[in-house]
Amino acid sequence: MNEGSKKTIKTLCFAVLGMFTFSFALVPLYDVFCEVTGLNGKIELKATNNTNIEIENGRDLSVQFVSHNNEQMPWAFKPSEDSIKIKTGKYHTTSFYVKNTTNKMMTAQAIPSVAPSNAAAHLKKLECFCFEQQELAPGEEALLPVRLIFDDALPKSINSVVLSYTIFDVTDYDKVQLSKDLQTNHGNDHKMEPSA
Amino acid sequence: MSAVIESHGHDDHHHGPAKGLTRWLYTTNHKDIGSLYLWFSFAMFLIGGVMALVIRAELFQPGMQIVEPEFYNQMLTLHGLIMVFGAVMPAFVGLANWLIPMMVGAPDMALPRMNNLSFWILPFAFFILLSSLFMEGGAPNFGWTFYAPLSTTYAPPSVTFFIFSVHIMGASSIMGSINVIVTIMNMRAPGMTLMKMPLFVWSWLITAYLLIAVMPVLAGAVTMMLMDIHFGTSFFNAAGGGDPVLFQHIFWFFGHPEVYIMILPAFGIASHIIETFSRKQLFGYSSMVWAMASIAILSFVVWAHHMFTVGLPLAAELFFMWATMLIAVPTGVKVFNWVTTMFKGSITYETPMLFAIAFVVLFTIGGFSGLMLAITPADFQYHDTYFVVAHFHYVLVPGSVFSIMAAVYYWIPKWTGNMYDERLGKLHFWLSFTGVNITFFPQHFIGLAGMPRRYPDYALQFADWNAISSVGAFLFGASQILFLFIVLKTVMGGKKATPQVWEGSRGLEWTVDSPAPYHTFTTPPKVSL
Numbered sequence A: 001m002n003e004g005s006k007k008t009i010k011t012l013c014f015a016v017l018g019m020f021t022f023s024f025a026l027v028p029l030y031d032v033f034c035e036v037t038g039l040n041g042k043i044e045l046k047a048t049n050n051t052n053i054e055i056e057n058g059r060d061l062s063v064q065f066v067s068h069n070n071e072q073m074p075w076a077f078k079p080s081e082d083s084i085k086i087k088t089g090k091y092h093t094t095s096f097y098v099k100n101t102t103n104k105m106m107t108a109q110a111i112p113s114v115a116p117s118n119a120a121a122h123l124k125k126l127e128c129f130c131f132e133q134q135e136l137a138p139g140e141e142a143l144l145p146v147r148l149i150f151d152d153a154l155p156k157s158i159n160s161v162v163l164s165y166t167i168f169d170v171t172d173y174d175k176v177q178l179s180k181d182l183q184t185n186h187g188n189d190h191k192m193e194p195s196a
Numbered sequence B: 001m002s003a004v005i006e007s008h009g010h011d012d013h014h015h016g017p018a019k020g021l022t023r024w025l026y027t028t029n030h031k032d033i034g035s036l037y038l039w040f041s042f043a044m045f046l047i048g049g050v051m052a053l054v055i056r057a058e059l060f061q062p063g064m065q066i067v068e069p070e071f072y073n074q075m076l077t078l079h080g081l082i083m084v085f086g087a088v089m090p091a092f093v094g095l096a097n098w099l100i101p102m103m104v105g106a107p108d109m110a111l112p113r114m115n116n117l118s119f120w121i122l123p124f125a126f127f128i129l130l131s132s133l134f135m136e137g138g139a140p141n142f143g144w145t146f147y148a149p150l151s152t153t154y155a156p157p158s159v160t161f162f163i164f165s166v167h168i169m170g171a172s173s174i175m176g177s178i179n180v181i182v183t184i185m186n187m188r189a190p191g192m193t194l195m196k197m198p199l200f201v202w203s204w205l206i207t208a209y210l211l212i213a214v215m216p217v218l219a220g221a222v223t224m225m226l227m228d229i230h231f232g233t234s235f236f237n238a239a240g241g242g243d244p245v246l247f248q249h250i251f252w253f254f255g256h257p258e259v260y261i262m263i264l265p266a267f268g269i270a271s272h273i274i275e276t277f278s279r280k281q282l283f284g285y286s287s288m289v290w291a292m293a294s295i296a297i298l299s300f301v302v303w304a305h306h307m308f309t310v311g312l313p314l315a316a317e318l319f320f321m322w323a324t325m326l327i328a329v330p331t332g333v334k335v336f337n338w339v340t341t342m343f344k345g346s347i348t349y350e351t352p353m354l355f356a357i358a359f360v361v362l363f364t365i366g367g368f369s370g371l372m373l374a375i376t377p378a379d380f381q382y383h384d385t386y387f388v389v390a391h392f393h394y395v396l397v398p399g400s401v402f403s404i405m406a407a408v409y410y411w412i413p414k415w416t417g418n419m420y421d422e423r424l425g426k427l428h429f430w431l432s433f434t435g436v437n438i439t440f441f442p443q444h445f446i447g448l449a450g451m452p453r454r455y456p457d458y459a460l461q462f463a464d465w466n467a468i469s470s471v472g473a474f475l476f477g478a479s480q481i482l483f484l485f486i487v488l489k490t491v492m493g494g495k496k497a498t499p500q501v502w503e504g505s506r507g508l509e510w511t512v513d514s515p516a517p518y519h520t521f522t523t524p525p526k527v528s529l
């Protein structure tokens, strides 16, 4: 085989390895892309520390709450209010009701999502049960608070937003592993400790 | 492209093939390996075809009559996987093996032993895949697109074997493409510059680059699935911070170039056959090359047209809509060139030409339905209906599969030294042509009327067209038995073929005897324009 062929083979093998690596690089790239652009309605899973987005006389906005149970997650999980009328630039507090309907100790994680997705970047939360895992004893129930604000830079075309939470059963997940995943995928520097 | 051949090397060391079964096991001869690939592909075509007939039999009437829904899902999944990875792709690799060395005047493929390996791992891959039918929980049932979490959280245990077999198929394709590229880039006969290469060679060069670029991404996707299933990662699991939509992005980043992998070699084949039977030089050779190259490049930026309904932002919907429509431009150039080549040609309608003309017409119908699907707001209505099924079957069956059949009829005299039975060939064509249209054309109607794909049952109003479609499918399926018979008959004997075989054929492969000697071009021919 001549030199030219050897060189072509080498280049092609590198290309194959490169593309295999690239397929894995797509995972962080995808998350970075979504985070920068706020495209997929994912919200940061951490409390905002920006306090000067509060303003008087914001726009009217209606926020609807939706709750889902993932797979066979048996807990009762629903918003206390289906929708609220708020103003941009003003904090509001609402809550979600959960109950562990089983007879075993369980841990849950809620993942939020916003529609339309370009509203996601403008939603800031001071407090959210989705920042932490929830551990409930058999039959235990709780009201989980969310304290949120939409900044006034929210696109003018949006006057209604849906905030949806999906609750996952993570009892069997290795906690350390999980929080690491969440951190890499959401740029989260908030430590995930099991809450009582 | 008119290559005049000044000299050609014939078989100067006269050792032929080894005898017996081990000939096929150990062979490193590109012609042997080409035949192995083609026969393997035909076997897969029949197996995948039987599965399609199970599906169509169940859909003949509304209600459940023949199979359980779980088994229906397995048939649907295996049918798709087998046809894509087992029938269409290996057939093109087989044609590449037979033809590329002869077309560029090389004695063999660049890496003959790797060539042997890349073929012989394929039967294992499909043995593993098919054996999953007998495993606990049954075969994969999540569709050929294996979307997570259907293929992870909810998958049957056999999914691990599925992943393994996809890895093997991928390795085989990658080795095959490395072989093709090295052969084309380094082993062309003196005087054959890139822009003098036959179009089939060009189409395969571009296809091989596509394969090198996307097969590793497919391998990455199944590896991530494997890790999610067995090693507790959460690439695609939202509970652990992953994202199932990410799976679709990765899959279609592979998947869209993959559909062009299955059509580009067909473009090459059609160009040769139309040129030959029109007895004219192909119109627009260089625009054909540029069209294929631009289709290949564009194919990397259109993947999300399969995902218009996942909740993409408006900007992305628009981008992927326009990028997809842009592909229709180079595709249109190709169709224009084929038609113009035929224009005022002295055409004869031998079987390969019939298949090639049907290819142009029916592939174009598939292109048009593709354009309809590319319109984002319309796709919200069409997505996951039988309209999509009709679209991709039009581009794949009378597209890719017809081109493969055309190629077999066109080159089989070169391979076997015998002419096929023209009367039977034409009969096969007309049966297939009728069957394919009866099967898939009505699926446009039921799709537009709202019948969703991938269900074993349907609402009553879709009954008539489904019954017709099933009749067509059985006609098409049965006519492939005739194809097998014709091929076998040709292998056994028939009218002897001349070296040139066809009056209008041009190119190096027609300068060697028919059947092509076991070794050709051991000394390179000289090519001049």
Ligand code: HEM
Pocket: B145, B259, B260, B262, B263, B305, B306, B324, B325, B327, B328, B331, B366, B367, B368, B369, B370, B371, B373, B374, B375, B379, B382, B383, B384, B388, B391, B392, B395, B396, B399, B400
């Ligand atoms: C003008 C060219 C083409 C255009 C504009 C086009 C467009 C599209 C679009 C928009 C879809 C997604 C439909 C949906 O799921 O809602 C689609 C699906 C598909 N196309 Fe095409 N297409 C073209 C050519 C081809 C070719 C040449 C092939 C293969 C040889 C092909 C194979 C497929 C397949 C297999 C699917 C369905 C995948 C699945 O969901 O299972 N298409 N096409």
Ligand SMILES: [Cu+2]
Pocket: B255, B256, B259, B302, B303, B305, B306
């Ligand atoms: Cu596509």
